[in-house]
Amino acid sequence: MIISITMNPSVDISYPMEEFTLDTVNRVKNVTKTAGGKGLNVARVLHQTKAEVLASGMIGGHLGEFIETELEKEGIxxxxxxxxxxxxxxxxxxxxxxxxxxxxxxxxxxxxxAEHFLKFFEQLIEQADLLTFSGSLPAGLSDDYYAKLIHLCNKKNKDVILDCSGKALQEVLSKKDKPLLIKPNKEELAALIGKPVQISVGELKNILSSSLFDDIEWVVVSMGKNGAFAKHRNTFYQVTIPKIGVINPVGSGDATIAGFAQSLANYQSDETILKHGNALGMLNAQEKITGRVNMQNYHNLVDQIKVTQV
Structure with a gap:
C-alpha cells in the first residue's frame, strides 16, 4: 500500500467567471468544491490507476469532515x-x-x-510499502517536522518520496535521515543552491553531484515543457516529453509523484519509473479538473517519452 500524507489539506473552491472586477460585486454560478491539497491529488491519481492507496494527514472542523466525505464519494x-x-x-x-x-x-x-501525530504516524506506517509527503506544513509545526517523519519511516525501512520546498526541504537535506526521492523544480533547485539554474546537462549534473544531495537515491528536477532531468545514484537521465495541448497544469506535479510512487513501489526499471511519472503528469495537464487522468490516453503518451542516459 502507498500512503499519501497531506499535512495541510484544504477544501478547494473554484469560481469560474467571464470577468472579475475589483471593488464591486462579482456573481458566480458554477462553483465547484473538492477535497484538495497536493497529497490528496497524489492519492486521487493513484486511485484512478488502480493502486492501493491510503490518504492521511491532519484535518479538523466541518471543513475536515467535508474532505473526508468527498474522499469517500470517490472511493479513496x-x-x-x-x-x-x-x-x-x-x-x-x-x-x-x-x-x-x-x-x-x-x-x-x-x-x-504535533507530538500525538508522531505517535499516530508511527503506527500508521506499519501498513505502508512506500509513503509520499506533499505540500507545505501547517503553522505550529517546526521546519524539521518532515525530517522527524522521515526518521520514523527509515527506522521501519519504509521508503519516502518527498515533494516540498523552502525551509522544510532544507531541513531534510541537512539531516542524516533521507527520503528515497525528491522532485524540485527549477526554481526550487535554484533556491536550494542560492543561485539561478541554467537548463544544461553539464550544469545539472554538477549541481546534483554536490554533497547537498548525498544519500538521496533519486533526485528528479521537473522542467515543465522541457521534461525532466534525473539522477539515480550515480546515473543521470534526460527525459524528453512530447508537446501536448495543456488545459489545466495545476496538479501535474502531484500526478507525476503518484506515478513515481507506483513504479517505485513495484520495483520497476529506471526508464519505466521516469516514463510513468511524466506520463501521468501530462495526462493531468490535459484534463480540466485537477487530479484527474484519462488512462485511455496513457499508452499513446508514454510511448512518446524518451529517457536518455547522459
Whole structure:
C-alpha cells in the first residue's frame, strides 16, 4: 500500500467567471468544491490507476469532515489525525484566461497535537510499502517536522518520496535521515543552491553531484515543457516529453509523484519509473479538473517519452 500524507489539506473552491472586477460585486454560478491539497491529488491519481492507496494527514472542523466525505464519494481510503483547528479553504478565481488564487493559511497546530501525530504516524506506517509527503506544513509545526517523519519511516525501512520546498526541504537535506526521492523544480533547485539554474546537462549534473544531495537515491528536477532531468545514484537521465495541448497544469506535479510512487513501489526499471511519472503528469495537464487522468490516453503518451542516459 502507498500512503499519501497531506499535512495541510484544504477544501478547494473554484469560481469560474467571464470577468472579475475589483471593488464591486462579482456573481458566480458554477462553483465547484473538492477535497484538495497536493497529497490528496497524489492519492486521487493513484486511485484512478488502480493502486492501493491510503490518504492521511491532519484535518479538523466541518471543513475536515467535508474532505473526508468527498474522499469517500470517490472511493479513496483515508485515515486522518483529528486536530482542534479548522482545515482551510483555498479559492481559485478563473477569469479571462487567468487564475487568481486566495489561499488560507489553515489551522495552527499545537505542540500537543504535533507530538500525538508522531505517535499516530508511527503506527500508521506499519501498513505502508512506500509513503509520499506533499505540500507545505501547517503553522505550529517546526521546519524539521518532515525530517522527524522521515526518521520514523527509515527506522521501519519504509521508503519516502518527498515533494516540498523552502525551509522544510532544507531541513531534510541537512539531516542524516533521507527520503528515497525528491522532485524540485527549477526554481526550487535554484533556491536550494542560492543561485539561478541554467537548463544544461553539464550544469545539472554538477549541481546534483554536490554533497547537498548525498544519500538521496533519486533526485528528479521537473522542467515543465522541457521534461525532466534525473539522477539515480550515480546515473543521470534526460527525459524528453512530447508537446501536448495543456488545459489545466495545476496538479501535474502531484500526478507525476503518484506515478513515481507506483513504479517505485513495484520495483520497476529506471526508464519505466521516469516514463510513468511524466506520463501521468501530462495526462493531468490535459484534463480540466485537477487530479484527474484519462488512462485511455496513457499508452499513446508514454510511448512518446524518451529517457536518455547522459
Amino acid at each position: 481510503q483515508h485515515h486522518f489525525f483529528a486536530i482542534n483547528g479548522q482545515s482551510r479553504n483555498c479559492i481559485a478565481i478563473l477569469h479571462e484566461k487567468k487564475q487568481t488564487e486566495i489561499l488560507e493559511q489553515g489551522p495552527v497546530i499545537t505542540e500537543e497535537e
